[in-house]
Amino acid sequence: MKRTLTALALLFAANPALAEGTLQLFNWGDYTSPELLAKFEKETGIKVTVTDYDSNDTALAKVEAGGAGFDLVVPSANYVPIWIEKGLVQELDLSKLPHHANIAPEWMNVDYDPGRKYSIPWQWGTTGVAVNKSVYAGDVNTSAIWLDPPEELKGKINVTPEMNDVVALATMYVGGEPCTEDTEVLKKARDALLAAKPYWMSMDYGMEDKMATNDVPASVYWNGAILRARLKNPDIVYGYPKEGFVVWMDQVMLLKDAKNVEEAYKFLDFIMVPENAAMISAFARYANGISGTEPFMPDDMKDAPELVIPAELKDAGHFIPTCSPKAQEYITAIWTELQK
Structure with a gap:
């Protein structure tokens, strides 16, 4: 994708x-x-x-x-x-x-x-987290990689500029459901995104080549593109955030x-x-x-790990519904603030 x-x-x-x-x-x-x-x-x-x-x-x-x-x-x-x-x-x-x-x-x-x-x-497919294991050897099945980054990844993370996916991942990370209208949950998601942004290096596409060439050590991205990157660079690992990932x-x-x-x-x-x-x-x-x-x-x-969701993490996958107009309004407002 x-x-x-x-x-x-x-x-x-x-x-x-x-x-x-x-x-x-x-x-x-x-x-x-x-x-x-x-x-x-x-x-x-x-x-x-x-x-x-x-x-x-x-x-x-x-x-x-x-x-x-x-x-x-x-x-x-x-x-x-x-x-x-x-x-x-x-x-x-x-x-x-x-x-x-x-x-x-x-x-x-x-x-x-x-x-x-x-x-x-x-x-x-899925939207999850990809990491170069030569830079980071810890748990990859968590959105903490990009929302509460470990020291070795600070300033080295890309976040795909796909509004609904990114806000959904952040919402699930703070304990909410995609497309929620709960303003308290959405405020937590917004705060998590704004606090994490200083540790990101970019919000961009094209991660297949950039991760394969070690230019980007970690990214929120789509599984198929990361599979392609891993075939070029075996150090690339795809993670399914246990807090919730997008299907x-x-x-x-x-x-x-x-x-x-x-x-x-x-x-x-x-x-x-x-x-x-x-x-x-x-x-x-x-x-x-x-x-x-x-x-x-x-x-x-x-049997590619980017396509085979681990059994213990399958329940963490969420198929994003069509959000209500009110929920979409909140998501767009968060995204607009994040782009400033």
Whole structure:
């Protein structure tokens, strides 16, 4: 789930091609397998142009502003109801998706889209803490690493600038639940974040390379990107904070004003074929929500510690719901204060 917005992507966004036989995919940066796109184009003749974004809010604002020309977008679960309520996406015609039954049962009747009427799984993962064990050899399964840092990590920590994930982690660290409206709990979370910020070196993306090259010793980040970093640098360790960590899923949705609708349906059905879903995972290194992909997954992912949550920590994982307007207002206020 790495977020990288490029100048080239902005250029495409300004005037995307809408010709027949093309498809416009609006997706997180460094999250779409080139091999998958090449296979899709070879089999269908449809050329896919990918435009990157770096956050859920960026994607939502861009599409809501109108005129972007995208066909498909890949929001996180807690944003799916927002896209639906705003009328920015359309209900899927399941008769055009013969592989819809391949969606894994546990990812079919999800609270944010029961029966998968609006969305198709892309990838799912966790937001936790990554540490270079050559710098810090202590417990990695705690948010104390970045909210109450040990001496050896002070001034050496990155925090991903993803508002809902970061505030949720801090809220759980102080004993609350994600999306709480409890102002006393939220004040504790805010205070913890503001007290910790002086010990951070950055709030940035791109941690796969920065951690792999030892430029950043610790970071709040996404598990798949850290798996990629660890394959380059075995000193990288991923931790699941026992106080609470975030579980998320991204999914593909068909935009209301999509121009290349038939092409979009072909792509949506294509990514539900197990072999193709495995290609998505093999590139970005996250799990997917399609049944039958296991035989096609890379061997180094099958038992990867970044993907296999320790049994004793599974209950600490929290799937962030869509926050109430009041809770989101509080979260945004905390985030705004943190950015000062």
